[in-house]
């Protein structure tokens with residue numbers, strides 16, 4: 465039996481010291497499996513993590529998506545170490561800013577200019593500011609999660625967000641052009657931009673993304689793709705390359721530096737140039753360790769084998785899990801896109817679905833595999849065929865017992 469006693473003790477202390485117990489909401493242990501799955505990591509390498517209790521796991525959480533090459537990729541680590549000797553931050557600019565911007569422009573279809581940040585929310589908020597400044601309009605229509613900043617969380621507003629912002633954010637439904645058209649019709653000449661994730665797990669219906677692009681053009685609004693999950697994952701150039709629809713602006717973070725904290729807003733020159741006169745500035749945007757990591761990541765992403773591998777391994781994982789679920793009559797499906805798929809459980813009631821999840825997470829963790837409840841399963845270059853086989857065998861055994 466794997467034990468998680470050290471993790472539990474640490475988390476008990478964390479709850480006294482850190483509101484919520486963690487910095488990232490989605491990394492908090494679910495109360496239903498508290499003490500039955502790992503919480504704290506000792507080290508991570510390749511596709512594996514070792515927790516503080518000494519247990520080893522094949523990991524599909526992958527830091528919630530930033531890890532494309534695998535944890536502790538030797539090339540990335542060497543680049544960070546080399547840069548560390550030269551310094552991480554200075555009052556002068558590092559040439560790395562230019563070098564990484566050059567690589568991003570080469571990789572991403574809409575990118576002619578690039579600005580760097582530290583988090584995805586910063587990048588999406590910058591994109592919103594750019595769109596509002598350029599169009600002189602205030603409303604943004606969105607689909608998806610774009611980070612914790614006020615201009616996005618105003619929709620749910622669980623406290624602390626000025627209600628005055630609510631009129632600035634509208635939403636539309638995925639694969640429903642009419643819902644977007646209705647937003648434009650209700651607010652003609654007021655919508656600065658549409659920001660959306662190009663896909664989560666449902667593929668865009670034929671013509672949907674193209675239709676969004678056309679509507680934006682017809683109504684004088686910018687199209688922003690939030691590529692924070694899809695970027696450097698579905699393809700080197702992100703969802704916009706994969707689906708062949710080019711936005712005016714795009715936001716990247718997770719995949720850009722294999723776990724180092726770097727984000728970017730990128731876009732067409734005539735759009736991005738307005739940043740010259742806006743106060744969009746951060747002390748750490750040009751931090752050199754992350755840029756050094758990004759430079760080698762982007763060079764490695766030039767090799768199409770990287771993305772081919774994510775797709776091939778992801779397809780094997782999805783097929784294996786789906787076959788095992790079917791064979792044992794478990795109401796589970798692995799859906800979505802192979803480099804970032806999603807396991808779904810479909811119980812007859814929400815309580816039953818929860819129970820299926822709890823059992824699955826507890827039993828796969830006992831057998832050395834980590835997934836996240838309701839979260840995408842991320843494949844990296846470090847997931848080898850044997851890791852996928854081992855994972856599928858574990859799922860098969862767990863489903864058989866379920």
Ligand SMILES: Cc1ncc(COP(=O)(O)O)c(C=O)c1O
Nearest residue numbers: 583584585609610611690692693
């Ligand atoms: C699609 C999307 N956009 C934006 C964000 C916010 O990024 P960050 O947490 O780095 O601020 C996330 C985070 O998960 C995300 O998934």
